[in-house]
Amino acid sequence: MRALTLRSGLEYCEQYPIPAPAGVEAVVRVIQAGICATDLQLVQGYMGFQGVPGHEFVGIVQEAPHHPDLIGKRVVGEINAACLVCPVCQAGRPTHCPRRTTLGIDRRDGAFADFLSLPAENLHLLSDEITNDQAVFTEPLAAACQILEQVPIDATDRVLVIGDGKLGLLCAQVLHRTRCRLTVLGRHQEKLQILVARGIHTNQDPASLSPGFDIVIEATGTPDGFALAREYVRPRGTIVLKSTYHGQTAVDMTLLVVHEITVVGSRCGPFPPAIALLRENAVDVQSLIHKRFPIEQAADAFAYAATKGVLKVLLEMT
Numbered sequence: 001m002r003a004l005t006l007r008s009g010l011e012y013c014e015q016y017p018i019p020a021p022a023g024v025e026a027v028v029r030v031i032q033a034g035i036c037a038t039d040l041q042l043v044q045g046y047m048g049f050q051g052v053p054g055h056e057f058v059g060i061v062q063e064a065p066h067h068p069d070l071i072g073k074r075v076v077g078e079i080n081a082a083c084l085v086c087p088v089c090q091a092g093r094p095t096h097c098p099r100r101t102t103l104g105i106d107r108r109d110g111a112f113a114d115f116l117s118l119p120a121e122n123l124h125l126l127s128d129e130i131t132n133d134q135a136v137f138t139e140p141l142a143a144a145c146q147i148l149e150q151v152p153i154d155a156t157d158r159v160l161v162i163g164d165g166k167l168g169l170l171c172a173q174v175l176h177r178t179r180c181r182l183t184v185l186g187r188h189q190e191k192l193q194i195l196v197a198r199g200i201h202t203n204q205d206p207a208s209l210s211p212g213f214d215i216v217i218e219a220t221g222t223p224d225g226f227a228l229a230r231e232y233v234r235p236r237g238t239i240v241l242k243s244t245y246h247g248q249t250a251v252d253m254t255l256l257v258v259h260e261i262t263v264v265g266s267r268c269g270p271f272p273p274a275i276a277l278l279r280e281n282a283v284d285v286q287s288l289i290h291k292r293f294p295i296e297q298a299a300d301a302f303a304y305a306a307t308k309g310v311l312k313v314l315l316e317m318t
Helices: 037-043 138-150 166-176 189-196 223-232 253-258 271-279 295-305
Strands: 003-006 010-013 025-035 056-063 074-077 115-119 123-125 158-162 181-185 201-203 213-218 233-241 262-265 289-294 312-316
Touching (some): 003 295, 025 074, 037 295, 056 115, 056 138, 123 271, 138 166, 138 271, 158 166, 166 181, 166 189, 166 213, 189 201, 213 223, 223 233, 289 295, 295 312
Parallel strands (some): 158 181, 158 213, 181 201, 213 233, 233 262, 289 312
Antiparallel strands (some): 003 010, 025 115, 025 312, 056 074, 074 123
């Protein structure tokens, strides 16, 4: 099959082995997949990953020996493949299974290929109302929905989202539905305009913001974002980290202790509410798509995705 591989660097291959549906796994024919910030970090050495990257996808189930009812169905998939038998899994925390593999990130080939393999229980069926373009955003939108699983937010809360990248824009749209007093701090007017069109308050001048936010979402993908979050959160407030950082990040722990700040790491999230939002057209994801490339031009797609200001870049396999 065709695949984009990451070894010493990115390389397009036309003779990569097609995955076999081992055990309870299903093989999915990928329609299209999205390049995200994590994929760009993998190229820089994050997680030491080697293989086929990519974890945001929509596809058609090709083989599923233990679930023949899935064959031919259009699906998206949760990216963590857990063992389901260890104490962590039995305690209801499969996304933190110590034996898990992660699609296109950790010891499991990913979605930048004609086919991928995932446990059948990881797959979610899509209704006809959801387009392929929308579906490819399910995984990052689920990550945005995870914030509400971890932190209660209501209309009385003053909330700040820092970052106007792909994930920041999705987080803002999800949080806006809580009717909280939301502000999004970003640098790019054209990106923030996506939120303004949906009635979300935005700001490009950090100096004009008053500190004292109850909850701050850090979604810049840069270490400087955490420093900003610490500056704007109130004492006994909460910082939610949606960024992963390549390398080490310096943190002033004393201020966190003195001000009794709660810091919440937030990663993967629930697919059903994300799919429901897409089905209802409650979140604008179409405006986040900047360009499409065929799989054969994957290296060019990565270069474009790494360009400052670019949002979602899609790789198309069909």
